[in-house]
Amino acid sequence: MFKVKTYNKISEKGLSRFNGGDYQVGADLEAPEAYILRSHKLHAEAIPESLLAVARAGAGVNNLPVEDYTAKGIVAFNTPGANANAVKELVLAGMLLASRDIIGGRDFANAQTQITDAADMGKLMEAEKKRFAGNELTGKTLGIVGLGAIGSMVADMALAMGMKVAGFDPALSVEAAWRLPALVERKENLQGLLACSDYVTIHVPAIEPTKNMFNSDSLAAAKDGLVLLNFAREAIVDTSAVLAALESGKLRKYVCDFPEPAVINRSDVIALPHIGASTAEAEENCAMMAANQLRDFLEHGNIVNSVNFPVTTMGPVEGYRLTFSNQNVSGVLGNVLSIFKELDVNVIDMVNKSRGDLAYSIIDLAEMPTAEVIAAVQAVEHVIRVRVVAAK
Ligand SMILES: NC(=O)c1ccc[n+]([C@@H]2O[C@H](COP(=O)([O-])OP(=O)(O)OC[C@H]3O[C@@H](n4cnc5c(N)ncnc54)[C@H](O)[C@@H]3O)[C@@H](O)[C@H]2O)c1
Numbered sequence: 001m002f003k004v005k006t007y008n009k010i011s012e013k014g015l016s017r018f019n020g021g022d023y024q025v026g027a028d029l030e031a032p033e034a035y036i037l038r039s040h041k042l043h044a045e046a047i048p049e050s051l052l053a054v055a056r057a058g059a060g061v062n063n064l065p066v067e068d069y070t071a072k073g074i075v076a077f078n079t080p081g082a083n084a085n086a087v088k089e090l091v092l093a094g095m096l097l098a099s100r101d102i103i104g105g106r107d108f109a110n111a112q113t114q115i116t117d118a119a120d121m122g123k124l125m126e127a128e129k130k131r132f133a134g135n136e137l138t139g140k141t142l143g144i145v146g147l148g149a150i151g152s153m154v155a156d157m158a159l160a161m162g163m164k165v166a167g168f169d170p171a172l173s174v175e176a177a178w179r180l181p182a183l184v185e186r187k188e189n190l191q192g193l194l195a196c197s198d199y200v201t202i203h204v205p206a207i208e209p210t211k212n213m214f215n216s217d218s219l220a221a222a223k224d225g226l227v228l229l230n231f232a233r234e235a236i237v238d239t240s241a242v243l244a245a246l247e248s249g250k251l252r253k254y255v256c257d258f259p260e261p262a263v264i265n266r267s268d269v270i271a272l273p274h275i276g277a278s279t280a281e282a283e284e285n286c287a288m289m290a291a292n293q294l295r296d297f298l299e300h301g302n303i304v305n306s307v308n309f310p311v312t313t314m315g316p317v318e319g320y321r322l323t324f325s326n327q328n329v330s331g332v333l334g335n336v337l338s339i340f341k342e343l344d345v346n347v348i349d350m351v352n353k354s355r356g357d358l359a360y361s362i363i364d365l366a367e368m369p370t371a372e373v374i375a376a377v378q379a380v381e382h383v384i385r386v387r388v389v390a391a392k
């Protein structure tokens, strides 16, 4: 029996993935083996000894103490790309709302409750519509910062809208590069991207190198009248620099999914309450992916889409499987295999992968390892955590 503790509201379709397995799922569980959550912040919470894995149903993991998890051999998962389409669609909405005064026009029309005659209403609308005119997106340049799952979808969408697209992503993976449309013009630095763009949309993770990436220095390079869209995280943008740029006209509009008090109720800010991934489709996709990944790890020891462990898979467990994580230094695997030799344990198959300072191994054994074997592996220098899983 595995206990999976939930934080936030997780889609039922995702949680139903635990049906048919030996699982207890709920918000009030003691000594859980796993968490599944969305944006709930876990930095301040004690980490239970029982915890083996944490699945973030979503992309950003800045709400997780990932380094602490790594030190304890706890696997942190996210769900890459599972909510990207939802964010892409809201970016389009944000650009449209910033380009034409759709919200002002809606508010104006709704305010005319005193008019009862249709002809009078029509006359007023025609007379006042010039106040809400704007610009089209076609022909304008969109700069995309971060060309991963969301950034590449936004690029496709903008090209389909007839926009020119420029991108900046110094950490672009080969896989992400393959996904990018050839028409995206690659920029070598943020300033170059800001200088050529009418709209700039941010799709990078909140990590140390992206903290306050949009500050008074970088914004100074922007084309006058830029529309900046932040559907990534608050920490990436220095809000006081954004406010100064709005005052000076350097920025025309700031569209933001992570509002701070200083941006609320300004006519040049469109503030939304972190709804980029809040569609039924994205919530289901993320929850199903997170639950599937958790089950594969808890039942078989396999790891995909972790943010701290290497991808390590060996299919479903058919007999007896021992897994262990260790600091990535030489000799650990050899020492574990020596124990198997000494204690007469037959290895059937194995895989060993590393990622930075961490390594992880899955080893299929001919028999259930005894308590003596497990304790001996756990005692090997640099081994962090040992688990045994067996076929049902
Ligand atoms: N508003 C929302 O509801 C919502 C939804 C999903 C994701 N997000 C945020 O958006 C972020 C991106 O999501 P994603 O799914 O596209 O992630 P992703 O990992 O697929 O893409 C992130 C991209 O940023 C790039 N990058 C990293 N550091 C960079 C830097 N210094 N400069 C430029 N590029 C850099 C990476 O190389 C990668 O290509 C998430 O980390 C999360 O914070 C917000």
Ligand SMILES: O=C(O)[C@H](O)COP(=O)(O)O
Pocket (backbone or CB within 6 Å): 038, 039, 040, 057, 058, 059, 060, 061, 083, 274, 276, 277, 278
């Ligand atoms: O990083 C993400 O995936 C988004 O910010 C979505 O967060 P949410 O799951 O809390 O809506």
